[in-house]
Amino acid sequence: MAYDYEKYIRPGKLPHIWCPGCGHGIVMKGLIRAIDTCGLKKEETAIVSGIGCASRLPGYLDFCTLHTAHGRAAAFATGVKMVRPEMNVILVGGDGDGTAIGGNHFIHACRRNIDMTYIIMNNKIYGMTGGQFSPATPTGDKASTTPYGNPDPAFDIAKLAIGAGATFVARGTAFHANQIDKLIAEAIQHKGFSVVEILDDCPTTYGRRNKFKSVIEMMNYLKESTVPVKAAEKMSPEQLKGKVLTGVLYKEDKPEYTEEYAKVIARAQAAK
Amino acid sequence: MAKKVAFLQGNEAAAHGALYAGCKFFAGYPITPSTEVAEVMSIELPKIGGKFIQMEDEIGAMAALLGGSLAGVKALTSTSGPGLSLKQELIGYGCIAEIPCVIVNVMRGGPSTGMPTGPSQSDIMCAKWGTHGDHPAICLVPASVQEVFEETVRAFNLAEKYRTPVMIMPDEIVAHMRERIVFPEPGELEVIDRTAPSVTPDKYKPYDTSFGDVPPLAAFGSGYKFHVTGLNKMQDGFPTTKAEIVQAEEERQVRKVEANKADIMKWEEYQIDDADVVVVAYGSTSRSARFAVDEARRAGIKAGLFRPITFWPFPEERLLEISKKVKGFISPEMSLGMCAGVIKGCIEGNAPVLGIFRVDGEPVNPGQILDKIKEVK
Ligand SMILES: Cc1ncc(C[n+]2csc(CCOP(=O)(O)OP(=O)(O)O)c2C)c(N)n1
Ligand code: SF4
Numbered sequence: 001m002a003y004d005y006e007k008y009i010r011p012g013k014l015p016h017i018w019c020p021g022c023g024h025g026i027v028m029k030g031l032i033r034a035i036d037t038c039g040l041k042k043e044e045t046a047i048v049s050g051i052g053c054a055s056r057l058p059g060y061l062d063f064c065t066l067h068t069a070h071g072r073a074a075a076f077a078t079g080v081k082m083v084r085p086e087m088n089v090i091l092v093g094g095d096g097d098g099t100a101i102g103g104n105h106f107i108h109a110c111r112r113n114i115d116m117t118y119i120i121m122n123n124k125i126y127g128m129t130g131g132q133f134s135p136a137t138p139t140g141d142k143a144s145t146t147p148y149g150n151p152d153p154a155f156d157i158a159k160l161a162i163g164a165g166a167t168f169v170a171r172g173t174a175f176h177a178n179q180i181d182k183l184i185a186e187a188i189q190h191k192g193f194s195v196v197e198i199l200d201d202c203p204t205t206y207g208r209r210n211k212f213k214s215v216i217e218m219m220n221y222l223k224e225s226t227v228p229v230k231a232a233e234k235m236s237p238e239q240l241k242g243k244v245l246t247g248v249l250y251k252e253d254k255p256e257y258t259e260e261y262a263k264v265i266a267r268a269q270a271a272k
Numbered sequence: 273m274a275k276k277v278a279f280l281q282g283n284e285a286a287a288h289g290a291l292y293a294g295c296k297f298f299a300g301y302p303i304t305p306s307t308e309v310a311e312v313m314s315i316e317l318p319k320i321g322g323k324f325i326q327m328e329d330e331i332g333a334m335a336a337l338l339g340g341s342l343a344g345v346k347a348l349t350s351t352s353g354p355g356l357s358l359k360q361e362l363i364g365y366g367c368i369a370e371i372p373c374v375i376v377n378v379m380r381g382g383p384s385t386g387m388p389t390g391p392s393q394s395d396i397m398c399a400k401w402g403t404h405g406d407h408p409a410i411c412l413v414p415a416s417v418q419e420v421f422e423e424t425v426r427a428f429n430l431a432e433k434y435r436t437p438v439m440i441m442p443d444e445i446v447a448h449m450r451e452r453i454v455f456p457e458p459g460e461l462e463v464i465d466r467t468a469p470s471v472t473p474d475k476y477k478p479y480d481t482s483f484g485d486v487p488p489l490a491a492f493g494s495g496y497k498f499h500v501t502g503l504n505k506m507q508d509g510f511p512t513t514k515a516e517i518v519q520a521e522e523e524r525q526v527r528k529v530e531a532n533k534a535d536i537m538k539w540e541e542y543q544i545d546d547a548d549v550v551v552v553a554y555g556s557t558s559r560s561a562r563f564a565v566d567e568a569r570r571a572g573i574k575a576g577l578f579r580p581i582t583f584w585p586f587p588e589e590r591l592l593e594i595s596k597k598v599k600g601f602i603s604p605e606m607s608l609g610m611c612a613g614v615i616k617g618c619i620e621g622n623a624p625v626l627g628i629f630r631v632d633g634e635p636v637n638p639g640q641i642l643d644k645i646k647e648v649k
Contacts, residue, residue, distance in 0.1 A: 079339025268318035
């Protein structure tokens with residue numbers, strides 16, 4: 001790897017808190033490469049997160065970083081972006097943070113189509129608090145609060161984002177590490193609210209409860225259970241059964257929120 | 273040139289006061305009886321290039337408010353009871369991360385949905401203790417439309433000066449009544465902006481106490497990059513659990529207000545010097561109280577009015593002094609004794625505190641207060 005990750009990492013802030021085998025670090029490296037590809041300047045980029053293992057990511061990166069409260073990243077970031085539309089605003093967080101407690105802010109950020117990129121690290125569990133089920137935990141799975149199997153159905157986060165109005169939605173996995181930066185870079189370059197769901201793993205609180213004997217098994221699962229959208233086009237419904245699609249799932253051009261608000265300002269000033 | 277005069281509602285005056293103070297961002301969620309603040313801001317902010325956003329709920333509004341302020345502008349939100357409850361976690365975030373902002377909370381009957389259109393003064397403890405953990409609290413309680421305007425300007429000044437959320441809490445009567453207001457000229461009222469860093473970005477630390485208890489705050493997007501978190505933090509903004517740092521930082525956050533009480537506290541004394549009976553009242557209730565005090569004086573009773581304009585920090589020392597010379601206090605309030613409890617807490621038992629507690633959606637009337645004044649022997 002020719003990338004100089006150090007250039008973007010805050011001096012003295014490593015080692016990170018993540019467990020060995022946790023996918024969050026793979027996502028962080030992908031994000032760094034994407035930021036590098038897009039040429040984002042540190043002072044002009046805000047990285048905003050909620051609370052959780054995934055949400056610790058901003059602290060390691062040398063940008064304007066905002067570690068907010070559980071679930072509130074999208075709402076804090078909306079305030080930053082409204083006041084400084086010229087800033088690049090990137091949100092990161094876990095599936096629990098983004099789709100449970102933060103679900104309302106998430107869908108409304110999608111609906112507004114405000115120009116920010118949201119990277120959701122979906123390990124299907126509340127890692128930080130020790131493995132309680134999240135809205136992304138599959139039915140039947142074990143979590144510390146579903147000892148008899150999870151009765152809840154799970155969200156399809158990418159579908160949720162599309163349904164709520166996000167104008168760029170992609171999905172990758174921690175196994176396909178070399179794809180992550182490309183998806184994130186495309187999301188950053190898209191004007192509007194872009195969502196990149198990265199399926200990753202939590203060996204510590206999810207894997208061990210759900211019969212994954214090792215991180216390698218979890219990574220293999222990410223590989224086996226997913227199919228790139230392009231490849232899926234040539235596959236039969238039987239072949240696609242139980243598979244999750246990866247790649248760019250949705251892309252649309254729609255008016256962006258801060259640009260629309262600039263028009264509000266113009267109308268208000270014309271009427272003055 | 274004659275000054276601009278208008279006939280405004282308290283809520284409208286809060287919005288105009290915010291604009292006078294230089295507010296450029298509003299994030300809110302509609303709730304009676306505060307909505308007019310948002311409506312006026314939605315009209316006026318874009319005219320001056322400011323931004324207004326209606327968020328998905330009060331939590332989102334509080335979050336956007338903090339994000340907007342961190343991006344470098346003065347920021348306002350408005351709400352009422354249920355909304356104030358929802359904002360609490362993030363008010364604490366504002367306190368620990370030290371992000372200036374102003375929250376207008378119009379007091380209506382509670383708890384829960386309570387009485388949406390009825391006046392109340394029962395959010396006053398929520399303004400101090402609503403969010404968990406030790407934290408500074410500043411809360412202003414204006415009693416007239418003119419005062420709503422002026423105190424909103426002061427709320428911004430205190431928020432910016434002490435880098436902390438400030439609440440201004442008119443009761444529903446003050447928020448909805450219309451009165452004549454004289455707009456101060458630009459420059460007539462003091463307007464304070466947060467201290468910008470004097471060091472270059474490479475030397476900047478967001479909680480650098482070598483600049484005193486209120487470290488300068490840089491803005492995101494202004495060339496400075498730094499970390500902000502709701503965890504207990506060090507001077508460079510990064511989390512820590514080191515006992516001595518956490519202790520020192522928590523104490524500093526509270527000290528910002530405690531050590532500057534003289535600057536923050538504000539109250540009015542009316543006929544206090546020779547008073548035997550002192551009515552302690554704020555907001556619309558103080559208007560009934562003033563009337564009652566005048567009536568009492570006409571009847572030969574030496575009554576006086578003590579009117580907090582800053583409720584938090586509360587003027588404890590002054591009330592203690594007064595308590596040594598009086599026969600009794602009256603606490604008329606639209607609450608079941610929150611203010612009376614605060615008074616009792618600072619007068620060391622020197623005088624009885626007689627309450628008139630109304631939570632029926634009706635104001636405390638002057639007659640009730642006069643009757644109570646007469647009870648003090
Ligand atoms: C208001 C609030 N409720 C609950 C918590 C406790 N909490 C912290 S992190 C977390 C879950 C995080 O899970 P997720 O977002 O999926 O991220 P992960 O840790 O798996 O990366 C919870 C419930 C909190 N910090 N704040
Ligand atoms: S608990 Fe899970 S999500 Fe958290 S760092 Fe460990 S492996 Fe990652």
